Amino acid sequence: MEQYAQLAPLIILIPSIGAFINLFWGARLEERWVGTIATVASSLSFIVAVLMFSGLAATNYEAQVINPPLLNGWLTLPSGQVYIPWQQRVDTLSVTMMLIITGIGSLIHMYSIGYMHGDARYHRYFAYMNMFLAFMLVLVTANNYLMMFVGWEGVGVCSFLLIGFWFDRARGVGWRNSMAARKAMLLNRIGDFGVVMSILLMFWTFGTVDFVTPQEIVNTHLTEHSGEAYAEETDHSTSDTGAAGDHSEKVASPIAQEGEGDQSEAAGATEAGHSESEGETAHGEEDHGVAAVVYTNNDHIATEQLGVFGQTERFIDEGRDIAIGPITLPFTTWLVIITLFLVLGVTGKSAQIPLFTWLPDAMAGPTPASALIHAATMVTAGVYIMVRSDVFFYHAALTSFVVALIGGVTALVAGFIAMGQWDIKRVLAYSTVSQLGFMVAAVGIGAYGAAIFHLVTHAFFKALLFLGSGSVIHAMEHGHHHAHAHGNGHDEDPDHGHASHDAGHDDEAHGHEPEFDPQDMRNMGGLRKRMPVTFWTYLIGTLALAGIFPFAGFWSKDEILADSWLAGIAGNNLAGYIVFGLLLIAAGFTAFYMWRQIELVFLGAPRTDAAANAPESNRLMTIPLIVLAFFAIFAGFMNTPSYVLGLDNIFGAHLFTDRLEYSVRHAHASEFQPVIAILATILAVGAFVLAHNIYKRRNIIETGYDPLELLPSTRPFWSLANARLYWDAAYDRLFARPFVAIATFLADVVDWRFLHDYVHDQVLVKGYVTAAEGLSKPVDLGIIDGAVNGIGRMFRWLSGQVREIQTGYVRTYALTLLVGVVLIILVILLPLMQRG
């Protein structure tokens, strides 16, 4: 069991292999094999994640650092003293993320087999999905920021590829899809600039980007009421120390290191406990009496050997100044700068103000991809990395305040916009932005445990809602084709519509018929009877999202609200009050827009033939819905607070947060606040009732107008929400158009007219021609050709002279021969005669 953490490389390798197979051989394989390979790869990863979880549980949740084979010394620059290893971190936080990613990922892969049936690029879709899983797992298992960034960028690429998956749809739809992909890419580039800056500053500040180095001991389990367990552990450590003595020669041996760590831990445990509690009171934190984890201060390790978090704590204690280049600032200031840059990246990836506008457009991709990437996992990467960097954010008060504001305002704004949308997926997209705002706000007020808890529950119910909407869209497509075929008496191929869902794919010519949008909720209605499984699971997702007791969302949302309230009251933190107010209103909005959706999509009577003929989706698609619905109901119970209806006796109290504290140092569980829970529930139920009363008047909906649009008092608000607060339009005016104008100016005037017409044609070409003419006549023709031809002419003249002696008359040759012989004889004989 203890060795299961060593499986960490496999969890990335398996989906990589799946992606590889489907990318290179998928086109030649049958569709069902493609889907099976991808789903099996995903499921195997899930099994590995489960094994790793059991391994963690068996080793008392001790975090481990894994060095995958062949990748040791991933980035090494001896001259720059850069040594960044490819190390994987297995701790409660990363394993939680792995379970979510691979578990929900497997269900969505299975769903996709049915959903993507008949698509021309079926194999490529699954290759991208597997590739996404691999990169997402790189992101969450990374033990340093640079490796995290590899995953961060990798999932960005997969997101881009999947948003623009149907780039070739006819009638400009493909263009819209690829524009959406580009928008996502560009806005994420802005965020990634922040991440890169943050990593570079981190490297200059700490000399490393490792989260925690392998020799560091992060924490040790020490509950107040389990002294025996601690004693046992101490025994264990002494025996380890004995073993270390045997191996004392091998300093690098992991056993020796562990032994050392345990020793100092045992010695410094009480000390560490003291400093911890002191720190808490200094920061105005309430002591929740759950002090389950005591962190060692790793005093035996030199500062340079620590990861960024360990160094941060030391620098904070020392109050050190850090010089980066010519600038010397206090460490805390650098920390604020580093974290602010990191937050810029988070706003990009997790779709927060100001960079959130890409996520609603990202719904152009296939719905299962939206569910996995743009709802459950990738967009939560920003929250994950902030929670992973909790030590930074804990010590950077200014950044935390900014984060809290960003999250709260985003939750409110996105929730408001969601109320005025007609597109079923767009409502969910804004809902996702809003819920991510909840998580980010939770990080901002220091509720790291609550943020991850909400991330987990949200992953379940938002994936469920997206898959449900995909099922609805799929059914609407079929219903439309069914009605269409009957209406015109055509015998249409039943498989005809399979390949085309979402994003108004209309690659089939419908002739005179007006364009049918299967995602427009105005076209739906009454689907409850046609699609019972989808309806009931969707209803469960809605109740979970709205935070109705006892569904998953209730627990996580309530924890965030309670934490923000406590941060305000007990922590005297202004952000707490602000976040509490914003999130409470946002929670009301959430319930309102979700019930509006239920009314428009499932209740009432069908408003189109397509809705009247929509069939229930097949089993491949409904089974994942049912499984996710199960979790949407029960996932909240893994973190039930104490003293609520005796639930903690059944499920345990704060189990999730307690486990999380092993890897997230500043995660803490807070007490249940009955008043807040009741208030939030009343608000949600009230919003349900309000939405029900407004939207049950079906005749108004049938006119194509929202009831709120027809009421003079609410029309301005509804129009604002429908126009997305003019946020996208403002970006278009402020950035996109000036950017295009500058680009056009640069292209037309600077590049074409100045550089091409003037510099190139006038200056360069003419100058070159002139110079060439000057060179060609006197130099080339005169000197070079003259020399060559002169030599030739000289030889011709010479040969003309010489050939004159060749008369052709035999007697001339004979005479020459004779004279020659006589001369030779004379030359030979004369010396002899002189001597003789």
Next chain:
Amino acid sequence: MMAVQTESYVMLSIVLFTLGALGVLVRKNAILVFMSVELMLNAANLSLVAFANHWGQASGQLFTFFVITVAAAEVAVGLALIVAIFRTKNSIDIDDLHELKG
């Protein structure tokens, strides 16, 4: 019988060679040029024999046979060439054969 002195042979050989050389140079008729060449060859033969006699060695005389043999072969080839030239040019005037003029 009076022994003839070697000098006389050599003198005769010189005279014959000179006549042959002059004949080659001044004659126009190819046959006559050819005969002059033979004259030069025989002048050489004469001197070879004379010196062989003078030194009492047979190698000079032996060498003469080779020269005679080569001369006979030369005559065969040369006359054949002259016949061929006559057939193409209808003349054996060597001054007509100057196409190899440079």
